[in-house]
Amino acid sequence: MTALKAIVLTLAGLVVVGVGIVFSGAIDVGADTKDSALTKWVLSNARIRSIARGARAVQPVNLEDPSLIATGAGHYSGMCVPCHLAPGVEESETRAGLNPQPPDLTKGTGPLRDAEMFWIVKHGIRMTGMPAWGLTHSDDMIWAMVAFVKKLPSLTPDQYRTMIPADAHAEHHMEEDGAASIQ
Numbered sequence: 204m205t206a207l208k209a210i211v212l213t214l215a216g217l218v219v220v221g222v223g224i225v226f227s228g229a230i231d232v233g234a235d236t237k238d239s240a241l242t243k244w245v246l247s248n249a250r251i252r253s254i255a256r257g258a259r260a261v262q263p264v265n266l267e268d269p270s271l272i273a274t275g276a277g278h279y280s281g282m283c284v285p286c287h288l289a290p291g292v293e294e295s296e297t298r299a300g301l302n303p304q305p306p307d308l309t310k311g312t313g314p315l316r317d318a319e320m321f322w323i324v325k326h327g328i329r330m331t332g333m334p335a336w337g338l339t340h341s342d343d344m345i346w347a348m349v350a351f352v353k354k355l356p357s358l359t360p361d362q363y364r365t366m367i368p369a370d371a372h373a374e375h376h377m378e379e380d381g382a383a384s385i386q
Contacts, residue, residue, distance in 0.1 A: 234302040246303075250328060254319050257326065261318035266350040275351025276366040278344060283308070286332065291360030301332050311356045320349045 224230065238246070266272075280289070285297035287308040298305060306312065312320055324345045327335035336345060358366070 234300060236302070238302070243303075254315075254322055254328075258316065258318040258322040261321050263317040263321070264346050266317060266346070266353055268350070271347045271350045272354050273351075273366060274344070275347035275349070276363075277368045278340075278348050279351050279355070280367040282336070283348070289360075290355070290358045290363040303331055305332065308352050308355050309358075312352060317349060317353070320352060321345055324348055 279287075284292060285295045286301065286305040288295070288298065290309055292309075315323075321342075323333065325335065325337035325340075325342070327333045327337075336348070340348075355363075
């Protein structure tokens with residue numbers, strides 16, 4: 204019983220210290236502050252495992268369809284370039300100020316499976332600046348973006364420019380009632 208009491212008191216003490224640290228303001232949440240190795244490890248592992256779990260139920264579609272890729276190109280240009288760059292775009296003001304730094308998708312998506320990319324685009328990632336595009340875009344539109352992102356690393360700046368419609372930024376607007384509309 205004494206050992207149990209010691210464990211309970213130790214845990215209670217850790218909770219009090221943790222709450223004290225949070226309410227003291229000692230944790231710097233500035234985006235221009237670099238995270239410690241421990242923080243990076245915890246957040247990275249939580250992100251990887253959460254995405255993998257969420258993507259289990261996602262059924263990938265055929266991402267080789269040229270019209271799907273073309274549709275995704277316009278949406279990528281209008282929504283993703285400031286954070287994830289494009290061929291010929293090496294930095295942006297938005298990207299420079301983000302912590303954690305978003306992946307440069309012109310270099311690929313690493314080990315992410317198609318279903319995981321879909322899940323990320325649809326649901327976003329908290330506290331990273333990655334929005335949940337599933338709130339304003341259909342699954343078909345999200346698959347189009349995934350199809351384009353898979354093609355992105357193989358594109359030259361000229362090839363990229365020819366894929367982007369002249370009105371790519373105009374494709375996304377808010378309707379009068381405030382609901383997002385994707386054309």
